[in-house]
Amino acid sequence: MTTPTAVLAFSGGMDSTTLAAHYARTHRLVLLSVDYGQRHRRELDAARQVAGLLGADEHHVIDLRHLGPLLAGSALTDPSVTVPDGHYEDETMRATVVPNRNAILANIAVGAAAARGAEVVALGIHAGDHTIYPDCRPEFLDALRDCVRVALAGLPIPDVEAPFLTWTKDRIAQYARDIDAPLHASWSCYKGGTVHCGTCGTCVERAEAFTLAGVPDPTEYLTPPPLVESTAAARR
């Protein structure tokens, strides 16, 4: 029996690194990262490193920088918008939303899966994403699956999976430890320095996940992230 293939949306962050480690145990990996002109280009180096560590069959960095001006208005691609500090669930984090980004990437992954006859398309979305990114919610996954069934009629239809869909990020940290996912090589910071800043929303989210999970955090931060207790207090 041949090993099945999984095509993954793969940012090189904590969630998708754990996702890739998860599928690496049972599937051949086709990892898709996107260069969409993000500030945190360090993320792409992390993605390449993780792909190597996991022995991926293919790792593509898809150059979507042309989409930057098209999708302008997000702090992630527009230099005129300041990356907000603070908790990742705050209203200010909406500035980091690139509209329809996940839908675009998921549909590229579906096309790549169809071209290879891959059995699975997998997304690393989790419960913590739902409040901020509408195209990371369970309803989106359902709608996407319907779209895929129609759009690929006549071809083998890959399963669209999101095994962490209902998980919190600290559960992902625990699972990453259990399966030895190379989180030390992953990258979360949105600010694009040489080490994690420790103050942007994604750094705070990352540090908080390790703390809540009781898992040692392998990340080097420029500024120590606020403790979970203090961020929780600040949000009350």
Added chain:
Amino acid sequence: MTTPTAVLAFSGGMDSTTLAAHYARTHRLVLLSVDYGQRHRRELDAARQVAGLLGADEHHVIDLRHLGPLLAGSALTDPSVTVPDGHYEDETMRATVVPNRNAILANIAVGAAAARGAEVVALGIHAGDHTIYPDCRPEFLDALRDCVRVALAGLPIPDVEAPFLTWTKDRIAQYARDIDAPLHASWSCYKGGTVHCGTCGTCVERAEAFTLAGVPDPTEYLTPPPLVESTAAARR
């Protein structure tokens, strides 16, 4: 009252040129063409020319050539696959299917519309596309609309329109004449020469549409396309 904006998937072909002329009468135009490494790159020059003729506010040629190897297997992007001659509804035309292509492009258009607060996303799909491209069928449009509603929750949701969805291509040719769409500048041929080849599926389809519509065909063909009667006879 300000003029509303329509974001169009725009190949520079006969259908999307007519679509752009249609919306140019009531909307500001944002036209999105894709360079996905297609052989018929002449199409992109046609798209630029038509965008200029129609006074589009924006015309973006999105460079998706990186997707070529990812979506390999189609005659449109893979040099090892021969572009089939013959009627566009034949089974051989399936070699020209880039899996999920329309879904990818539509979702990019949706993201661009969301970033601009555009009122409309429009696709030039028509009844003749349905048998060949599954992501051009009415069911796809319904599924896409559901996806968009979910993916853009919290933002203004653009209407996803496909005014030619149930039209035949000859009806598009008639409508193009009625609204003076610049079809002389449009490009259909999949073979990538300097004039339309006249023998590939899309050239046959183009010529047939003008003939059935009783509209003069402004196209220069290298080889005169077969008459409608003879292609119809060949398919019996």
